[in-house]
Amino acid sequence: MRDLPLSPGDGALPVIDVSGLAAGGEAREDVAAGIGAACRAHGFFYVVGHGVDAALVHRLEELSRRFFAQDEATKMRWRMALGGRAWRGYFPLAGELTSGRPDWKEGLYLGTELPEDHPLVRARTPVHGPNLFPEIEGMRETILAYMDAVTKLGHRLMEGIALSLGLPSGYFAERYTADPLILFRIFNYPTQAVPQGMDVHWGVGEHTDYGLLTILHQDDVGGLQVRTPEGWIEAPPVANSFVCNIGDMLDRMTGGLYKSTPHRVTRNTSGRDRLSFPLFFDPNFEARVQRIEGLAGAQALDDSALRWDRANVHAFSGKYGDYLLAKVSKVFPQLRDEVL
Template identity: 30%
Template sequence: MGLTYASYPPLFRPLETQTQDTFEPENSAKQIPNSSDPLPLIDLQCLDPEKLREACTDWGIFRLVNHGIPPTLLEKLQEHTRTIFSIPFESKKALFKSPLLGYFWGTPLLTQSAVALSRGTNNIDWVEGFSVPLSQLSELQPQDSVIASFRLILEEYKEHLSRLATTLFKAMAKDLNLDLSRHNTYLSESTGFLRLYRYPQCSMADQNWGMEVHTDSSVLSILLQDEVGGLEAVKDNKWFNVDPIPNSLIVNIGDMMQAMSNDEYKSATHRVNLNKHKDRISICYFVFPADAHVILSSKYKPFTYNDFRAQVQEDTKNLGFKVGLDRFKVLHD
């Protein structure tokens, strides 16, 4: 077996090394997106409040340009990410034993033992990745030279992400008449983390998902994707492709932002398709409210993000999927 396949978690290796029913989902039909990328375009250097509001209320997702991150940094970030994922699987597991580098494969919300128990079902995401809490980067003192150089790149990227998230959130909070003096609790930079994903190539890409339909639990998510593509989002019950365009980022409104906005803003519904011939790399930044911040809304019972996260984990474990904000909705007579 070549190095590429040796780097895959065993669950995702080619069919000849697995039994057929390991990969066969119960329902193989896929709904094909009927349009290419029509995303709203938001220019951070000339931030238009009306365009931003329209993107958040009508779409929940938009493309960000003129964001100020050097293209060379984005290229280095993607190159190092590919290098790390190309490490043989057993070596990766050993390398990422640090609690600061949470390595996973399959559905991110499930433990690896739960993923193992789910083999042969259609609820396993065809993805591997690891999570990096950005506030703890300075505590990461790796012996491995690859991880050490990667940490330096992440430190630089972290500063840009903090700037982008804060700038965008303040503009959104002003639009929603939120108390700007509390913006550090609505969106707490200390909660920010990166999740680096690899979606392995899959010969049965038309019958499996890289990541099934979901919304993000965050306030905001900021995504850097490579040239392979595969991200799809929904608007007006129609799926569309989110095309990979160099030096642009994709911003998602998350569940916490939808609740804070009293449902004025939409948490973006999206999914990831697989490619039969190429791995896909994506790097996503998620940021949340402060732990003690209580979200107050006429649409929802008061809750904190910790309450929400615990409910999502319980639902995923017991039901196999995330219920999300519906668990907290106020039921009117």
């Protein structure tokens, strides 16, 4: 599909105050209606009034900058090859692929912290296990506190999404997310130039996310872009907000009523390194993804001709873990054997 033009002034993403989700009653219904409208129109929206401590977010930013400021040899002490089947750890610049091309970013892969003796780890379940926390004072505690706070926000947002679909608030929790698969990333987009001859075009190339809901904190540098029917639009930083977007499994569950929207990140030329913190709030690894029955407006058509990857998410049937592994094995081909 040809690249659509960038339309920075058109179709700005909505900003939703989600504090009403905790209030209940009419306030909760109003927030749910706003979420539903955003999911139908864009598949992307900002949330404010979310209750996540701004000081915690700031502390995570500061510690992350300290980690990425280290030389590569030091950062490679926490390389992903040491994380094994847990799929955790550091990857260097251009070490992650999107559509077969390297992205111009480095990052730290994290997730729900599980000890080695946890039943899922002992069973060698992929993407489950202990994290590789950098040896920076306070970083382990800050990462765990941040993941806990944003995971709680994810549960609340999924209640709002359920209500927006005319479903009971606990619909997703009862079927998919009582014990969600939480994957968390800390990404650094450096301002340094790409070496001559390297096939790098984007900070992150065009893609959709795999699961239910992504909850992203970005710093004040910017660079996130969202694809709309009219063209690419900017998703600039909004103070004290998170950017939320739909993943492929919510697209599948809603029969395309809520579509997973392609997005990308430009190469950083700001003169300052850019940080972003996506937390993926996804179905349990063993959950079998099903279409929501009787959902008004759902079609579940094969829209693969219109998708960035030509995939038909509505044809998928099986465990969420199967879908996830098929995707992540393409992101880090050199680590494929660790999880498959």
